Amino acid sequence: MKGLKDITHEMKSTFKLYCVIGDPIDHSLSPMMHNSAFKFLKIDSTYISYRIPKNELKSGIETLRNIDISGFNVTIPHKIAIMKYLDRLDESAIRSGAVNTVQNLRGKFMGYNTDVYGFMQPLHKRKINFTNMNILILGAGGAAYAIVTSLSYEKGISEVTILNRSQDKGLDLVKHGSKLGLNCKFQKISYLSNITLNYDLIVNATSIGLKNEVSPISAKYIKKDSIVYEIVYRPIYTNLILNAKQVNARIIYGYEMLVEQGAKAFEIWTGRKAPIKTMKQSLLGVFGEPK
Numbered sequence: 001m002k003g004l005k006d007i008t009h010e011m012k013s014t015f016k017l018y019c020v021i022g023d024p025i026d027h028s029l030s031p032m033m034h035n036s037a038f039k040f041l042k043i044d045s046t047y048i049s050y051r052i053p054k055n056e057l058k059s060g061i062e063t064l065r066n067i068d069i070s071g072f073n074v075t076i077p078h079k080i081a082i083m084k085y086l087d088r089l090d091e092s093a094i095r096s097g098a099v100n101t102v103q104n105l106r107g108k109f110m111g112y113n114t115d116v117y118g119f120m121q122p123l124h125k126r127k128i129n130f131t132n133m134n135i136l137i138l139g140a141g142g143a144a145y146a147i148v149t150s151l152s153y154e155k156g157i158s159e160v161t162i163l164n165r166s167q168d169k170g171l172d173l174v175k176h177g178s179k180l181g182l183n184c185k186f187q188k189i190s191y192l193s194n195i196t197l198n199y200d201l202i203v204n205a206t207s208i209g210l211k212n213e214v215s216p217i218s219a220k221y222i223k224k225d226s227i228v229y230e231i232v233y234r235p236i237y238t239n240l241i242l243n244a245k246q247v248n249a250r251i252i253y254g255y256e257m258l259v260e261q262g263a264k265a266f267e268i269w270t271g272r273k274a275p276i277k278t279m280k281q282s283l284l285g286v287f288g289e290p291k
Contacts, residue, residue, distance in 0.1 A: 016045040017067070018269065021060060022075035025051045027210060027234050029255075029283055030073055033262050036282035040275045045070070052078065061085045061109075071103045071269040073262075076207055079142025086111040096149035097176055098142035101265040112268060115146035118261025119231075120153070122252045128201075128227065131156035136199040138217070139206035140164040140173040143231055147205050148173060152180035160184045161199070163192060189216060196221035203229040209238030219246040226250070233258045233283075236290055253290060255283050 020030045026049070034047035052060035054077050061082070064072060074082050079098040083089065086099065087108040093099045099111035135151065137144055140162055151157060160182050164170035170186040177184035187195060196202070196217060208215060209232040217240055222228060228244035233254030244251050263274035280289075 014044050016043075016070035016269075018045060018047040018071050018073075019050040019064075019069065020047070020073040020075060021050050021052045021064075022078060023051050023053045024210075025049045025075070028075065029234060029258065030262060032282050033259065033279045034266060037266055037275050037279050040278045041270075041272060043270060043272075045270075054078070054081075057081055058085060065107075065109070068107075069104055071101070071265070073265060074100050074102065074142075076141065076143075080145070083111060085109070092116050092149075095152075095180070096146045098145040100142070100146065100261065101268060103268055112265070113146050113149070114261040114264035114268070115143060115257070116150045117264045118257045118259075119147050119150045121260040122229075122256040123227075126250075126252075129156075130154040132158045133200045134158050134198055135160045135201045135203065136163060136196065137161070137203045137205050138163050138208070139204070140166065140169040141205065144173055144205035145176060147203055147231075148177040148182065148184070149180060152177065152182050157182060161195065162186050163189055165189055192216055193221060197223050199223065199226060201227045201229065203231070204238075204240050205231055207232065209240055210234070213239065215240035215243060217243065219243040222247050222249050224248055227252065230254045231257055255280070259283065 020028050028049050031047045031049055038045045057078055079100055082099050088110045090110060090112040092113040093111040096113040096116050098113055101112040101114045103110045137147060151160060160177055162170045162173050162184060174184040174186045202217060222244055224247050227250045229252040230238055230241050231254050232238050236253055236255060241251055259276060259280050262279060263276050266274040
C-alpha cells in the first residue's frame with residue numbers, strides 16, 4: 001500500500017492533496033464528499049483518509065508538514081489536542097477551543113473550526129427560535145466545544161446542560177460556555193432519566209451510534225415536540241434517531257452538519273463557493289434525503 005509520500009511524488013506541481021485525520025477513520029464520508037466537489041468544479045485535487053492514533057498525533061502532523069499537505073480536516077479524538085501543533089488559529093478556533101479544519105498557508109498550519117458554522121446552519125434553515133430554549137448536550141469533547149460556541153451566538157437561550165461521563169471534562173465545558181455568556185450547568189449521566197423531558201433541543205455530541213450502539217437517551221426520555229440533533233452521520237439512522245422518530249420529535253441528521261462544515265472547509269481551502277448540492281448528493285446517492 002502506498003504511503004502519503006509515495007502519493008505526493010506522483011502528483012503534478014498543480015495538484016493539491018487534502019485529507020481527514022482521526023482514529024477511527026474508516027467510517028469517514030469526507031473523502032467521498034470533497035472528491036465529488038473537486039470533480040464537479042474540475043479542481044485538480046484529491047482527498048483521502050489518514051488514520052493517526054491518539055498517541056501519534058505529533059508525528060502524524062510532522063508527516064503532513066513534510067509532504068506539504070494543502071489542508072486537512074480533524075475528527076475524533078484530535079480536535080482539541082491538535083491546537084498545540086498548529087502555527088496560527090482563526091477566531092473560530094480560539095473562541096471554540098477546538099479545531100476541525102487546517103489550511104496550509106505557505107508552510108504555516110492555520111486552524112479553523114467550521115463545526116461552529118456547520119452545526120448552526122441546519123437549525124437556521126428550519127428557522128428555529130431559541131428564545132427560552134432549554135438545551136441538553138451529550139458529550140464534552142471537541143465537537144461539543146464547537147456546538148456550545150455556536151449556541152453562544154444565539155439570543156434568548158434559557159439554559160444549556162452538559163451531560164458527560166467524566167465530570168472534570170464536563171465542568172471544563174461548562175466553564176467554556178459560561179465565559180461565552182451561556183447559562184450552563186453539568187449533570188452526571190446517571191441523572192439522565194430525571195431530566196431529559198425538560199429539554200427542547202437534545203444534541204448527541206459523542207460518537208455513540210457510530211458502531212450502532214444503543215443511545216442512553218431512549219424514546220421515553222424524549223419530549224414529543226422537542227428537536228433531536230444527531231452529529232453521528234454514519235449510519236444515518238442511529239438508535240437515537242429511531243428513538244426520536246417513535247415520539248415524532250423533529251430530527252436533524254448528522255449528515256446535515258457534515259455537509260455544512262465540509263462546505264465551509266472547502267471554501268477556506270479553495271476560495272471557491274462549495275457545490276453543496278453535489279456534496280450532499282454524494283452522501284445520499286439516488287435515494288435522496290431520509291424522511
